[in-house]
Amino acid sequence: MTQAGTIPGFSGTVLANEPMARHTSFRIGGPADLLAVPRSESDVVSAVRWAIEKSLPLTVLGNGTNVLVADRGIRGLVLLMDRNLAEIRIEGHVVYAEAGAPLLKVAMQSARAGLSGLEFAEGIPGSLGGGIFMNAGTSLGEVKDSLIDVRAVTWSGDAATVPVDDLGLAYRSSRIAELGLIVVSARFGLRPSSKEEINAAMERLRSHRVSNQPHWARSAGCVFKNTERGSTGRLLDESGAKGMRRGGAVVSVLHANFIVNEGGATAEDVAGLMREMAELVLRKTGVALTPEVRFIGDWDAPVWDNR
Ligand SMILES: Cc1cc2nc3c(=O)[nH]c(=O)nc-3n(C[C@H](O)[C@H](O)[C@H](O)COP(=O)(O)OP(=O)(O)OC[C@H]3O[C@@H](n4cnc5c(N)ncnc54)[C@H](O)[C@@H]3O)c2cc1C
Structure with a gap:
């Protein structure tokens, strides 16, 4: 049901x-009480201020490619930063993009302009905002290598520009939630390079992914972070995790760090399977795994205790 006019001053859906x-991307998750899709920074400000006034919990999502949403859904207001907030502009060596722009689209437009620094984004299906929150990356680099700053709305409803050094970007993590920020747009400083070299680097990444990952399936990419022992996919594979199953959730036979929803999987299936995978690796190798996927919404107690 569309609730136009629910949020004063809000022009989106x-x-x-x-x-x-x-x-x-898991195609899993119960209902959000209210889901608002902003078109502008001022929409984000209006939505945040309204949620505060109504004492509603607030959740921010991008393209939903790194989250496991609870079967009971999400209470309060969800702000979905998607293609309605997705302008991309290139000025000299600086790329400006809004949070809902697909990270890969930002990388491809930069590549077409002969700007290097975002090639790593080939195959990452998330939004720019989610990519910054997760400090998304691959073997070719990560967001923090070229991010200059973000424009953000604080959870108290004010807009601010925050330099990259204040965001605490580290391996697949940031301090953005801790700082109470909603990323609305960002600037990247890139280097001029030959388009052929940029495209060749992206093509190498693409062909590696196509043969090593179930990139077409309903998944959230790697469910666990890598550890000091290197690739968690390899640890899981060597521990015998491939093919483990709970309900409709199964560990991919192509990549042991991917859980695939084969149809009808619940969030509980996926979370339960993740616990079994982590227990297996701990038993076989002594390594404790940390989830990369974010647990969102109305779960019983903390889903994981070492995050
Ligand atoms: C097939 C597949 C392959 C993948 N490969 C990779 C890979 O190679 N490398 C990699 O790093 N990741 C990979 N991922 C994971 C995922 O795509 C990235 O983590 C991506 O950056 C998440 O972006 P998103 O927009 O989907 O974020 P979401 O999943 O929507 O959200 C992730 C987190 O970011 C927060 N968030 C989202 N937008 C904002 C915002 N605007 N402001 C503040 N907080 C926000 C959310 O609250 C949530 O906690 C893969 C996923 C899939 C499905």
Whole structure:
């Protein structure tokens, strides 16, 4: 149901009781009480201030490619930063993009302009905002290598520009939640390079991914972070995790750090399977795994205790 006019000053779409399975790459997740899709920074400010006034919990999502949303869904207001907030502009060596722009699209437009620094984004299906929050990356680099600053709305409803050094970007993590920030746009400083070299680097990444990952399947990419022992996919594989199953959730036979929803998997199936995988690796190798996927919404107690 569309609830136009629910949030004063908000020009985007507002949906009530919206199934989050429609907005996650796992295709899993119960309903959000309210889901608002902003078109501008001022929409984000209006939504945040309204949520504060109504004492509603606030959740921010991008393209939903690194989250496991609870079967009971999400209480309060979800702000979905998607293609309605997705301008990309290139000025000299600086790329400006809004949070809902697909990270890969930002990388491809930069490549076309002969600007190097975002090649690593080949095959990452998330939004720019989610990419910054996760400090997304691959063997070719990560967001923090070229990010200059972000424009953000604070959880108290004020807008601010925050330099990259204040965001605490580290391996697949940031201090953005701790700082109470919603990323609205960002600037990257790139280097001029030959388009052929940029495209060749992206093509190498693409062909590696196509043969090593179930990139077409309903998944959230790697569910666990790598550890000081290197690739967690390899640790899981050597521990015998491939093919483990719970309900409709199965550990990919192509890449042992991917859980695939083969159809009808619940969030509980995936979380339960993750616990079994982590227990297996701990038993076989002594290494404790940390989830990369973010648990969002109305779960019983903390889903994981070492995050
Ligand atoms: C097939 C596949 C392959 C993948 N490969 C890779 C890979 O190679 N490397 C890699 O790093 N990741 C990979 N991922 C994971 C995922 O795509 C990235 O983590 C991506 O950056 C998440 O972006 P998103 O927009 O989907 O974020 P979401 O999943 O929507 O959100 C992730 C987190 O970011 C927060 N967030 C989102 N947007 C904002 C915002 N605007 N402001 C503040 N907080 C925000 C959310 O609250 C949440 O906690 C892969 C996923 C899939 C499905």
